Structure formats: structure tokens, C-alpha cells
Amino acid sequence: MQISKSPWLLHYDASSCNGCDIEVLASTTPRFDVERFGIINTGNPKHADILVVTGGVNNQTRMVLKQLYSQMPDPKVVVAAGICACDGGIFKECYNISGGIDTVIPVDVYVPGCAVRPEALIDGIVKAIAILDEKRSKQLIMKQKTG
Amino acid sequence: MGVRSVVPFGPQHPVLPEPVHLDLVLEDEKVVDAIPSIGFIHRGLEKLVDKKDFQEMVYVAERICGICSFGHGFGYCDAVEHIMNIETSERTQYLRTILFELSRMHSHILWLGLLADAFGFESLFMDSWRVREKILDMLECATGGRVIFSILKVGGLRRDIPNDMLKSFLKTLEDVEKDLEVIIRTFLNDYAVKSRLCGVGVLSSEEVEELGCCGPFLRASGVRRDSRKLGYAAYDDIDFEIITHTDGDTYARTYVRAMEILQSAKIIRQAIEMLPDGPIEMPVKGFPDGEYMTRIEQPRGEACYYIKANGKKFLQRMRVRTPTFANIPALTRTLRGCELADVPILILAIDPCISCTER
Numbered sequence: 001m002q003i004s005k006s007p008w009l010l011h012y013d014a015s016s017c018n019g020c021d022i023e024v025l026a027s028t029t030p031r032f033d034v035e036r037f038g039i040i041n042t043g044n045p046k047h048a049d050i051l052v053v054t055g056g057v058n059n060q061t062r063m064v065l066k067q068l069y070s071q072m073p074d075p076k077v078v079v080a081a082g083i084c085a086c087d088g089g090i091f092k093e094c095y096n097i098s099g100g101i102d103t104v105i106p107v108d109v110y111v112p113g114c115a116v117r118p119e120a121l122i123d124g125i126v127k128a129i130a131i132l133d134e135k136r137s138k139q140l141i142m143k144q145k146t147g
Numbered sequence: 148m149g150v151r152s153v154v155p156f157g158p159q160h161p162v163l164p165e166p167v168h169l170d171l172v173l174e175d176e177k178v179v180d181a182i183p184s185i186g187f188i189h190r191g192l193e194k195l196v197d198k199k200d201f202q203e204m205v206y207v208a209e210r211i212c213g214i215c216s217f218g219h220g221f222g223y224c225d226a227v228e229h230i231m232n233i234e235t236s237e238r239t240q241y242l243r244t245i246l247f248e249l250s251r252m253h254s255h256i257l258w259l260g261l262l263a264d265a266f267g268f269e270s271l272f273m274d275s276w277r278v279r280e281k282i283l284d285m286l287e288c289a290t291g292g293r294v295i296f297s298i299l300k301v302g303g304l305r306r307d308i309p310n311d312m313l314k315s316f317l318k319t320l321e322d323v324e325k326d327l328e329v330i331i332r333t334f335l336n337d338y339a340v341k342s343r344l345c346g347v348g349v350l351s352s353e354e355v356e357e358l359g360c361c362g363p364f365l366r367a368s369g370v371r372r373d374s375r376k377l378g379y380a381a382y383d384d385i386d387f388e389i390i391t392h393t394d395g396d397t398y399a400r401t402y403v404r405a406m407e408i409l410q411s412a413k414i415i416r417q418a419i420e421m422l423p424d425g426p427i428e429m430p431v432k433g434f435p436d437g438e439y440m441t442r443i444e445q446p447r448g449e450a451c452y453y454i455k456a457n458g459k460k461f462l463q464r465m466r467v468r469t470p471t472f473a474n475i476p477a478l479t480r481t482l483r484g485c486e487l488a489d490v491p492i493l494i495l496a497i498d499p500c501i502s503c504t505e506r
Contacts, residue, residue, distance in 0.1 A: 012166075013164065013165050013166055013188070015187065015189070015502075016188070016213070016502065017210045017212055017213045017216075017295075018164070018165065018212050018213035018502045019212075019213025019214075019216065019295050020213065021165065021213070022214060022257060023293070023294060025164065025276075026279075026280070026283075029260075029273055029276035029277065029280075030273055030274075030280075031276075031277065031280040042161075043159075043160065043162075044161075055188070058187075058188075058189060058190065060186050060187050060189070061158075061166065061187050061188075064158050064159060064166065064187070068159060090206060090207060090210055091190045091192065091195075091210075093198050094192060094194065094195060095191040095194055096189050096191040097190050097191070114210070115213055115293070115294045115295050117293065
């Protein structure tokens with residue numbers, strides 16, 4: 001059973017400037033069209049396999065991000081889209097930003113860029129899908145071992 | 148009286164590209180009250196003036212928002228140039244106008260797409276964004292960036308846009324207008340679309356004035372006000388109309404934005420025709436000293452930039468008043484008494500840009 005045939009995507013804007021958000025959305029629209037790979041942008045964390053987060057983390061989004069991550073079923077991967085999500089970017093020195101999203105949840109793929117280009121994002125998601133498959137097979141092996 | 152319940156809406160919600168939280172107090176299916184809570188995207192960007200000097204702040208200003216990025220950079224540069232008495236060249240002003248209008252077009256088309264998505268017309272959303280890519284291509288060609296351009300600097304522009312490239316834009320604009328005709332026809336004449344938009348969230352011209360709204364939201368209620376007529380950049384020499392509608396509902400707002408896209412194309416065409424030759428940057432000497440406030444018309448409405456400096460490398464204060472902030476009171480007013488199913492459309496009607504508002 002390969003989960004990578006149709007991974008669903010959840011996008012959350014932690015505290016991004018919108019630049020990366022509209023690029024995440026743009027990658028689902030006709031020019032880049034990730035839907036041809038079976039990737040659908042869903043709004044429901046319980047249906048999602050890939051969490052794409054844009055923007056650095058502030059105090060108010062920290063809890064939301066944790067909740068979204070915990071509501072997603074295993075296996076799951078996290079893609080940090082844009083330099084702000086990777087380490088805070090230009091807003092790193094702002095008083096309300098505590099840094100990249102890896103200060104809150106584990107990140108599997110970092111995609112830098114300001115704003116991130118859809119091509120780079122798609123590349124990052126393809127890498128994330130490989131990690132997702134790996135996690136899935138590990139999960140299956142664990143299941144067999146424990147019976 | 149029905150049963151009262153409170154429905155939390157957001158911060159993560161399928162129709163919201165950005166986090167904003169609303170507590171909707173419902174009576175059966177009717178919304179009786181909406182209490183917004185914001186602060187999810189607050190970064191404390193204005194305080195960066197302590198750490199970045201006045202020229203580096205252009206980068207920060209451009210990143211207030213990724214959709215109206217050029218406008219924010221423009222407003223900041225305009226204010227600093229006024230403080231420092233820098234007279235930008237004619238060519239710079241025309242090029243800035245062209246880029247500003249291109250970003251207005253991409254912002255409005257983006258909004259049309261999101262609106263279509265909010266009432267569940269997926270193919271119309273996809274179609275709008277397909278057309279938007281053509282405008283992004285032009286912007287990428289001219290500046291090197293798709294959404295954040297980083298072409299502005301205090302005193303002018305970082306790079307020139309060659310005249311023959313601008314000539315080729317005229318051809319692309321024609322293509323875009325042809326595509327837009329079909330999309331706008333669907334938005335304005337389709338029975339299903341109209342049934343979701345007409346009569347939703349009506350505000351009279353007195354009400355919008357009283358609530359202090361701005362931008363297309365204001366003009367959709369019949370108030371003829373557009374900060375571009377103040378004549379900054381090259382808008383003084385360019386002939387364009389202020390689009391208004393008298394209905395004041397979401398259909399009127401869609402109409403105003405759709406027609407503004409076509410107006411923007413008209414402005415770009417005129418600006419390319421009239422574009423003078425000349426330098427694109429002026430020398431910047433010394434540090435700013437004084438204060439200034441600029442008003443410009445962003446895609447979402449009027450934005451104000453206040454800059455205060457004391458002759459040092461770092462500014463004392465930067466303050467931005469964004470259009471969404473002015474429109475949020477109107478949002479809560481329209482939400483009161485609406486159907487639950489209309490909530491996403493009404494939120495989108497003000498074209499919310501939360502990252503501008505919270506910075």
C-alpha cells in the first residue's frame with residue numbers, strides 16, 4: 001500500500017506575509033497543477049498527510065500549530081515553506097517571532113526562498129512524499145513485529 | 148427564539164488563506180453576533196526600525212504583505228523621499244505606476260479566484276488563477292520576482308525595465324483582457340454566482356462612511372473616493388475612471404473589483420505610451436530628518452505610511468495604517484444577521500489581508 005500515490009496537503013499560515021501562502025495556492029492551480037499527482041489541498045487536518053507551514057512562529061500560532069500537527073494521522077510529514085518557516089527569515093529579529101517552525105514541531109523538509117517559488121515547493125513536496133513512504137513502511141514493520 | 152450556540156471560525160479554516168478567528172454567535176442558522184480576535188500574524192515588524200537602517204527597511208516594508216508588496220514598498224519609499232527632499236525622475240514614477248497597477252491586477256484577480264472558491268465554484272477559481280499567472284510572468288520578466296519584487300529603493304528603482312520589454316507587455320495585456328472578459332462575464336452574469344452574491348451584506352453609502360471603510364468596498368456602496376486621484380507617482384497625467392456601484396452588496400463589490408482590473412490595464416497602456424526616458428535613480432545623501440505621512444491607494448483601499456526620523460541612520464518610528472484594518476468594523480456589521488453559509492463570502496468581501504493588518 002503506497003500512501004505516496006495521493007498524499008493530501010494541509011496548509012497553515014503561522015505568521016507569514018502571504019507571499020509564500022499565495023505561492024502554495026498557486027502550485028495547486030493550472031500552471032503548476034500538483035493535483036495531477038493526486039495532491040489535494042484539504043482544509044481538514046484529519047485528512048492530511050503533508051503539513052505545509054509558511055511563516056515563523058509567534059506566541060499565538062504556537063498552540064494552533066501544535067494542535068494541527070497532533071490532529072493529523074500518522075505517518076505525517078512537515079514541510080517548512082519559505083525562509084521564515086525555516087528559521088524566521090527577515091522577521092527573526094522581531095520581538096514577537098520565536099524563530100522557525102522547528103521550534104514547535106519536527107520538520108522533515110526545509111524549502112527556503114522569499115517568497116518560495118512554486119517549483120521549489122513542488123520539489124520539496126516530492127522529497128516529503130519519499131519520506132512519507134519511508135515512515136509508512138517503518139510503521140508497517142513495527143506493526144508486524146508487535147503483531 | 149431559536150437555540151443560541153457559539154461556533155468558532157478559524158484560525159485554520161478551508162476558505163481562509165490566513166488565520167483570523169471569529170466567534171460566531173448563532174441563533175439557529177442566523178448569525179446574531181461575530182466577535183473577531185486577531186493577532187495570529189503579529190510579528191512586530193514596525194519595531195524593526197531599531198535594527199535595520201532606513202534603506203534596509205525597504206525590504207521589510209515590502210514584506211508587510213506578499214500580495215500588496217509593491218504598494219507597501221512604494222508607500223515607504225515615497226514617505227522617505229519626501230522627508231529627504233529627493234525628487235524622483237519622471238521615468239521612475241511612470242515605471243512605479245506600471246508596476247503598481249500590475250500588482251493591483253494580480254491582487255484583484257487573486258481575490259476573484261478566492262471568492263469563487265468560497266462559494267464553491269472550483270473551476271472558476273482555477274481559471275482566474277490561470278490568468279493571474281500571465282500577469283505574474285510580466286512581473287517576473289520586469290523585476291525577477293513573482294510576488295515579492297525587491298525592485299524599489301529610496302530614490303528610485305534598482306533596475307530599469309527596457310522599453311521593448313514594456314512594448315511586449317502590451318501584447319500580453321491584450322491576451323489577459325481577452326481571458327478576463329470570459330471570467331468577468333461568468334462572475335457578473337452567471338445565475339448561480341449571482342444567487343450567492345446579490346443582496347448579501349448590503350451596506351448603504353451612509354453606513355460605509357460612518358464605519359470608515361475604504362477602497363473597493365467603499366466604492367461599491369456608491370462613494371466616489373480613490374486616493375490615486377491625489378496624484379502621486381504618475382497618476383496625475385493619466386486618465387482613468389473611479390469605478391463605483393450603488394447596490395452596496397457583495398455583487399457590487401465584485402463588479403467594482405472586476406472593472407478595476409480593466410481600468411488598471413488601461414492605466415498601464417497609457418503609462419507605457421507616455422513613458423519618458425531618463426535616469427531611474429537619484430543619489431541619496433545623508434540621513435532623513437523630519438516626519439511625513441503618505442496616503443496611497445492599495446488594491447484593498449487607502450493605506451497610510453507615517454515615518455519619523457531624527458537625522459540618524461535608523462528611523463524613529465514607522466507606522467502603517469492598512470485598508471483591512473479600516474474595513475473590519477464593516478465586516479462585523481455585515482456578519483450580524485447573515486446566514487451561516489454566507490459567512491465565508493462576507494469575510495472575503497472586504498478582501499481581508501490579515502498580515503497587512505497585524506504586521
